[in-house]
Amino acid sequence: MEESALRKLYDPEIFRRQGHDLIDHLADSLKASLNAEDLIKVTNGVNPQDEYEFWMSNSYFDVDQFFRTITERSIKLHHLRFMGHQVSPPAPLSVLASLQGAFLNNGMALFEMGPAASALERMVVEKFRSYFGFHQGTGVMTSGGTIANLTALICARNVKAKGVLWNEGQTENYAFMVSDEAHYCIDRAVKIMVWGDRGLIRIPVDDQFRMRTDLLEENLIKAQQKGVIVLGVIGSAPSTSSGIYDDLDAIGSFCSEHHLWYHIDAAHGGPAAFSEKFKYLMSGSQKANSITVDAHKMMMTPALTTMLLFRDDEDSFRTFAQKAQYLWNESEEEWFNYGKRTLECTKVMLSIRVWVLIQTYGIDIFEKYLDACYQLGRTFADMIRKESCLELPVSPDSNIVCFRVRAANNLLSDNINRQIRNKVYQEGKFYIVQTTLNGNVYLRVSLMNPFTTTNDLKSLIHSIKIIYENLTTEQNELFN
Ligand SMILES: *Cc1c(COP(=O)(O)O)cnc(C)c1O
Numbered sequence: 437m438e439e440s441a442l443r444k445l446y447d448p449e450i451f452r453r454q455g456h457d458l459i460d461h462l463a464d465s466l467k468a469s470l471n472a473e474d475l476i477k478v479t480n481g482v483n484p485q486d487e488y489e490f491w492m493s494n495s496y497f498d499v500d501q502f503f504r505t506i507t508e509r510s511i512k513l514h515h516l517r518f519m520g521h522q523v524s525p526p527a528p529l530s531v532l533a534s535l536q537g538a539f540l541n542n543g544m545a546l547f548e549m550g551p552a553a554s555a556l557e558r559m560v561v562e563k564f565r566s567y568f569g570f571h572q573g574t575g576v577m578t579s580g581g582t583i584a585n586l587t588a589l590i591c592a593r594n595v596k597a598k599g600v601l602w603n604e605g606q607t608e609n610y611a612f613m614v615s616d617e618a619h620y621c622i623d624r625a626v627k628i629m630v631w632g633d634r635g636l637i638r639i640p641v642d643d644q645f646r647m648r649t650d651l652l653e654e655n656l657i658k659a660q661q662k663g664v665i666v667l668g669v670i671g672s673a674p675s676t677s678s679g680i681y682d683d684l685d686a687i688g689s690f691c692s693e694h695h696l697w698y699h700i701d702a703a704h705g706g707p708a709a710f711s712e713k714f715k716y717l718m719s720g721s722q723k724a725n726s727i728t729v730d731a732h733k734m735m736m737t738p739a740l741t742t743m744l745l746f747r748d749d750e751d752s753f754r755t756f757a758q759k760a761q762y763l764w765n766e767s768e769e770e771w772f773n774y775g776k777r778t779l780e781c782t783k784v785m786l787s788i789r790v791w792v793l794i795q796t797y798g799i800d801i802f803e804k805y806l807d808a809c810y811q812l813g814r815t816f817a818d819m820i821r822k823e824s825c826l827e828l829p830v831s832p833d834s835n836i837v838c839f840r841v842r843a844a845n846n847l848l849s850d851n852i853n854r855q856i857r858n859k860v861y862q863e864g865k866f867y868i869v870q871t872t873l874n875g876n877v878y879l880r881v882s883l884m885n886p887f888t889t890t891n892d893l894k895s896l897i898h899s900i901k902i903i904y905e906n907l908t909t910e911q912n913e914l915f916n
Contacts, residue, residue, distance in 0.1 A: 458503050465507050466528065469514035470887060477864040478515040480508075511867060516888045517896070519881035520867040522676070522704050522836065526738040533792045534738045537785035544783040545775030554772050556787035563794060564729070565745055567709040569722025573747045574771060576778045577786040580740035581703030582621040583779050584728040587744055589625045589668075591726065591755040592697035596667040602756075606630065609664045612699075613637040613655060615647035615682055617675035619701060634664055644830055645678040645873070647671070649686040656694065668697030668725075673718060674705045677871045677880070678829070679813070679836025681705060681717045688723025700727045703742070705834050707734040711803045714810055717833055725751060733884075734809070734835075735802055737789040752777055808886035809835035816883065816893050823897060825904065829873050838871060838878040841904050850877040852907060859903045866896050 444450060468476050482490075487509070494505075512518060514525040526534075542550035544557075561575040578584045589612065594602055597610060610631055614622050616638045626635040637655050639647050652669065659666050669691050671682040684700060691698035700706075700721060706729030709718040721727060726746050732739035746752040753769045755777060775781055793801060813835040820826045820839045827842045841856060843849040854877050857870040871880045879900070 454499060457500055461500075461503055461507065462531075463528075465512070466514055469512050469525075470516065472516055472889065472892070475517070475865070476512070476515070478518050478867045479511040479861065479864045481862040481864040482509075514885070515867075516885055516892050517866045518885060519883055519888070519896070520869045522733045522882040522884065523739055524732055524734065524736045525885055526732070527736040527793060529792055529796060530737045530789045533788040534784075537788055540785065542785055543781075544785065545773070545781045547772040547774075550774075550783075550785060553785035553787050554774060556791045557774065558771055560787045560790050560794075561743060561745060563799065564710075564743065567715075568706070568718065568724070568727055568745060570745060570747045572749050573745060574749050574752050575743055575745040576752065576774060577783075578740075578742045578744055578778055579780060579784060579786070581619075581701070581728050581730045581733075581742050582624070584703070584730075584742045584744040585619075585621055585670075585699070585701055586625040586628060587755050587779055588699045588726040588728060589622075589629070589670075591746075591751055592668045592699060593629065594754045595725075595751055596697050597665075609634060609662075611635045611637050611659055611664045611666050612668050612670055613639055613652060613666060614670040615639050615641055615672055615675060617641050617645055617647075617678055617680075618670060618672050619676045619703070622670055622701065634662075637664075637666065645675065645680040647682045647687065649683055649690060652687070652690045666694075666696060668699060671698070671700045671724075673700050673702035673708075673721075674834050674836065676704065676836075678838060678873055679704075679832055679834045679882075680830060681708075681833050683720070684718060685720025685723070688720045692723060697726075698724045700724045703728050703730040704733045704836070706730075707802050707806050708810070708834070710799070711806050711810075713807055722747075731786075731790050734806055735790065736793065736805055740784075741786045741789050743790075805886055809883050812883040812886075812888055812893070813837050815890060816881065819890070819893055819897060823901075825901065826897070829878060835883040836880065837883070838873060838880045840876070840878045841900065846876055852904065853877045853879055855907055856900055856903050859907075860899065863899070866899065868896070 513523060542553055544550035544553055547554050557577050558574065565573055578587060593610065611634060612626060614636060623636055629635065637659060639651050639655060642648050656666055669687050671684050671687045673684060674681040688698055702718065705717065706727060708714040709721060724747060726744060729743045731737040731741040731743065750769065774783065813832040816837050817828055817832050820828050825841055826839055828839050840849060840853045843852050853870065857868065857879055860866055860868055868879055868881050871878050
């Protein structure tokens, strides 16, 4: 009995049949998501408790049915009207590479446990580095931008604090400087390093949501007066919430002048460097010591797939000085045992997800994708400008666009925009999110689908206006 269940579990023919069925089902789902004529909902707009109860009460189990129900009850990232968070609609070919990676399960900490994926990881990094102005340098792939940023900051600490911390622990107070609008994972990384609140010096942004680089110098001096050693500055490309790129060149010059580590968190917008039209947004990247780029955002791979690039080859080996004797004999620098250079030990075969796209469609497929999405951001902003009841806090740099319904005052606006966003979610025809800028609530879209049309954008604006009208009528009725 035991044995036959195990045999079945690994039966190649069962795998073949279930696999074919699953791919058929996913292809159908893709077709439905991309078909503007026959729009299915993006999301069921369900609340957490109801979803939990659905699964709790679901006692019948059938594999094919299970896969279908999971799709039905998941948010559809390939949908033309998915405009929420910055996760890409993964390219089917890259999904297949992920499936192969899952099957082969090569762990990658050691070259021997992932020869093909290790060689390709080096080639992926070498393929992209020149777009950022790095002529040598290498890097690592990580499961997500959060880990890549943490890795980069640990590396910066080891290099700039001369490597004593790793073995001897903290003796001084250190800090990084970052824009007020930076992603929360930077704060988290600093807290993980136990630098506390003073470990992160937040530089205010200007009215365009860019870091006020004119304030870097005085903040550096202030820190020194307090006995805090600033090790580096982090630029956002772009900041997640506003979608606006910092002035990367100005930050770079400041860092060079003061011998500080320069990290660019380009998790979302690094691939602008691959675009003739939008590479100006990344100009100054050649001054960085390290750059984080998420492929699962603007490079169409499944999550999580991230590249962490280093300008100087040797820096890429300096993050983790610790030795694991049973894994390797000497700690000499070698490119192929990736476990030495990343937080992860066992790691997913990330490189094949990117490599298969480069080789099949050419490297300019990334430029085409980015151009289409960033152009949609500009188109949408133009449409917002024409609506008297809507406003933009800033012209978008990227495919992230913030906007809001303008009410009589900020308090009322916050309240109304919050309600609109909830209503849009519950209706499930679009998926958008909300954010806070300058203390005020804004609606926010990330236009991740290159096939989203102006008609989809028009419909979104139309839906929002209707919800707004209904809200105001309801409120008037309440007060009268
Ligand atoms: C998405 C994002 C992150 C976090 O990356 P994950 O891949 O989700 O871990 C960090 N910084 C910025 C600017 C981001 O856009």
